[in-house]
Amino acid sequence: MKYILLIIALTLLSSNTYADRLTSEPIKIIEPANNLNMGMVELGKKLWFEPRLSRSNFISCNSCHNLAKGGVDNLPSSIGHEWTIGPINSPTVLNAELNIAQFWNGRARDLQAQASGPIDNPKEMAFTHTLAVETLNSIPQYKNEFTKVFGNDMITIDKVAMAIAEFEKTLRTPNSPFDLWLKGDDNALNQTEKDGYKLFKEKGCIACHSGALVGGSTYQKMGLIKPYYTSNSDVGRSAVTGKDSDKFVFKVPTLRNISLTYPYFHDGAVWSLKEAVIIMADLQVGQKLSDDEADKITKFLHSLTGEHPKVTLPQLPPSSAETPKPNMH
Amino acid sequence: MKYILLIIALTLLSSNTYADRLTSEPIKIIEPANNLNMGMVELGKKLWFEPRLSRSNFISCNSCHNLAKGGVDNLPSSIGHEWTIGPINSPTVLNAELNIAQFWNGRARDLQAQASGPIDNPKEMAFTHTLAVETLNSIPQYKNEFTKVFGNDMITIDKVAMAIAEFEKTLRTPNSPFDLWLKGDDNALNQTEKDGYKLFKEKGCIACHSGALVGGSTYQKMGLIKPYYTSNSDVGRSAVTGKDSDKFVFKVPTLRNISLTYPYFHDGAVWSLKEAVIIMADLQVGQKLSDDEADKITKFLHSLTGEHPKVTLPQLPPSSAETPKPNMH
Numbered sequence: 001m002k003y004i005l006l007i008i009a010l011t012l013l014s015s016n017t018y019a020d021r022l023t024s025e026p027i028k029i030i031e032p033a034n035n036l037n038m039g040m041v042e043l044g045k046k047l048w049f050e051p052r053l054s055r056s057n058f059i060s061c062n063s064c065h066n067l068a069k070g071g072v073d074n075l076p077s078s079i080g081h082e083w084t085i086g087p088i089n090s091p092t093v094l095n096a097e098l099n100i101a102q103f104w105n106g107r108a109r110d111l112q113a114q115a116s117g118p119i120d121n122p123k124e125m126a127f128t129h130t131l132a133v134e135t136l137n138s139i140p141q142y143k144n145e146f147t148k149v150f151g152n153d154m155i156t157i158d159k160v161a162m163a164i165a166e167f168e169k170t171l172r173t174p175n176s177p178f179d180l181w182l183k184g185d186d187n188a189l190n191q192t193e194k195d196g197y198k199l200f201k202e203k204g205c206i207a208c209h210s211g212a213l214v215g216g217s218t219y220q221k222m223g224l225i226k227p228y229y230t231s232n233s234d235v236g237r238s239a240v241t242g243k244d245s246d247k248f249v250f251k252v253p254t255l256r257n258i259s260l261t262y263p264y265f266h267d268g269a270v271w272s273l274k275e276a277v278i279i280m281a282d283l284q285v286g287q288k289l290s291d292d293e294a295d296k297i298t299k300f301l302h303s304l305t306g307e308h309p310k311v312t313l314p315q316l317p318p319s320s321a322e323t324p325k326p327n328m329h
Numbered sequence: 330m331k332y333i334l335l336i337i338a339l340t341l342l343s344s345n346t347y348a349d350r351l352t353s354e355p356i357k358i359i360e361p362a363n364n365l366n367m368g369m370v371e372l373g374k375k376l377w378f379e380p381r382l383s384r385s386n387f388i389s390c391n392s393c394h395n396l397a398k399g400g401v402d403n404l405p406s407s408i409g410h411e412w413t414i415g416p417i418n419s420p421t422v423l424n425a426e427l428n429i430a431q432f433w434n435g436r437a438r439d440l441q442a443q444a445s446g447p448i449d450n451p452k453e454m455a456f457t458h459t460l461a462v463e464t465l466n467s468i469p470q471y472k473n474e475f476t477k478v479f480g481n482d483m484i485t486i487d488k489v490a491m492a493i494a495e496f497e498k499t500l501r502t503p504n505s506p507f508d509l510w511l512k513g514d515d516n517a518l519n520q521t522e523k524d525g526y527k528l529f530k531e532k533g534c535i536a537c538h539s540g541a542l543v544g545g546s547t548y549q550k551m552g553l554i555k556p557y558y559t560s561n562s563d564v565g566r567s568a569v570t571g572k573d574s575d576k577f578v579f580k581v582p583t584l585r586n587i588s589l590t591y592p593y594f595h596d597g598a599v600w601s602l603k604e605a606v607i608i609m610a611d612l613q614v615g616q617k618l619s620d621d622e623a624d625k626i627t628k629f630l631h632s633l634t635g636e637h638p639k640v641t642l643p644q645l646p647p648s649s650a651e652t653p654k655p656n657m658h
Binding site for chain 1: 378380385386387392395396397398399402403404408411412414588589591600601637639640641642643644645647648650654655657
């Protein structure tokens with residue numbers, strides 16, 4: 001009798017019904033954003049699309065993290081001021097709040113710490129924080145909106161970053177087929193996708209790619225088992241920690257919406273998701289995947305594409321006579 | 330008795346009540362768009378925001394005709410492929426359908442004829458029509474959408490332009506304060522704005538700036554009474570007609586939403602609307618405006634800013650393995 005009860009208990013535990021997938025599976029669902037300051041979100045959305053935060057008045061956050069394109073630019077590395085080609089692949093802004101830290105090397109602890117970085121990066125928006133604030137200060141409608149949101153009309157780069165971050169927090173992609181399956185809808189995934197997920201766990205990919213982001217929670221060496229060869233000179237996390245052991249260590253990227261965020265890796269060297277899967281399995285977990293296995297894992301990864309936020313373009317307030325003029329060079 | 334009747338009739342004719350402003354005033358209201366093919370509009374919206382219509386995959390129609398910024402880029406002249414600075418100021422796409430023709434020199438008869446131009450202009454999107462069509466052809470979701478809209482899956486540059494044009498037709502800005510006044514709301518304009526409009530007519534600005542667009546219906550020499558000095562080398566309409574008499578002749582720009590579409594003139598040389606008013610009055614109609622007159626006309630012009638279309642960003646379909654890769658150079 002005891003054995004029978006044990007068998008029943010074990011069967012229940014492993015039955016993977018909707019009641020326990022949410023807790024037992026190593027991948028967690030993406031929850032919609034909540035507890036947001038909606039006034040700050042609206043201000044942040046304006047700043048997100050605001051090219052006057054760049055020296056040329058041509059580049060905005062959305063230029064490289066395009067919300068019509070999975071929150072990326074689908075370029076190997078981004079185009080910045082005066083057509084400077086940036087050093088690294090643009091990571092997606094979708095669900096970015098859930099990352100352990102921001103940027104590939106984790107040099108910003110959160111979205112707010114990240115948001116002001118590109119503004120004064122000479123290879124990106126090439127402005128200065130002082131001029132960005134001066135620009136916003138010169139525009140009466142921004143003055144009013146900052147006052148409404150922050151209680152006084154003193155505009156600072158920290159407030160700018162805080163508002164952009166608040167908008168970015170809205171950019172979640174819930175209800176992917178995989179999440180619906182996690183929530184109990186057995187038909188949300190077909191058999192190939194389920195097989196792919198099983199392989200994804202069995203082959204060890206899940207060791208780094210787990211949690212709500214299916215990644216984004218640890219740093220790992222690119223080329224853990226075998227070296228990764230690239231012409232990209234980025235040294236990764238050692239630029240932050242100063243440690244030699246952190247050379248070529250990067251934040252494990254999220255696999256959420258990965259079917260949209262090609263090309264892949266920090267150097268944007270690989271355009272095919274299946275090829276990226278094969279390379280990662282080989283270099284990171286020492287697994288030679290068969291063509292069929294790679295296909296199935298790739299199909300599972302496609303099921304991680306969620307519902308994208310509906311973003312209505314803001315109307316940016318006009319400049320005044322005091323607004324600094326764009327500088328093309 | 331006859332005289333009394335005549336006086337009553339004349340009084341009624343000139344009484345400017347809402348019943349007759351719509352017909353008697355030389356400026357007409359902006360009607361909302363109608364009779365549109367909504368499937369084509371949706372496809373056109375995707376193509377409008379589609380950077381894969383450019384060689385770099387970085388520039389879309391919206392880069393220079395930014396719908397968050399009055400349908401322009403607010404730059405003296407636009408930034409194109411490899412940071413090429415274009416030859417002329419980007420005209421607004423808002424209400425553009427109502428123009429007599431498209432581009433400053435009128436070289437495209439309508440929106441459809443215009444829409445494919447920037448795609449293969451080496452200073453703008455720097456692509457070829459062949460590669461643009463090949464790109465769209467390689468993306469299954471576009472194939473499906475073209476089939477749904479056009480009845481077959483043959484994608485051509487003409488269909489691309491037709492769809493973009495259909496989307497652009499939605500970009501009307503009705504219900505400006507001035508239009509509400511035209512429709513009979515006496516309080517939609519304050520006294521200064523009404524005085525400005527009176528001056529605008531009395532000084533002769535109305536000769537070219539009339540109709541629904543407050544412009545856009547004729548070509549005129551830039552510097553009609555006195556010469557206009559500029560470092561911009563564009564010869565204007567003579568490039569289209571081959572006539573020497575059309576040198577420095579440009580399409581009269583719309584004044585709709587003019588408070589948002591700075592900097593002004595084909596060379597984008599003037600940032601202040603009031604300064605632009607003073608220069609135009611001097612060079613085009615030989616009127617030296619007082620500071621007060623220029624102020625009033627400028628305030629009237631601000632009343633031409635209408636309700637902007639609510640544009641929700643599309644989700645662009647992902648590339649396939651066959652999609653041509655971006656070319657940054």
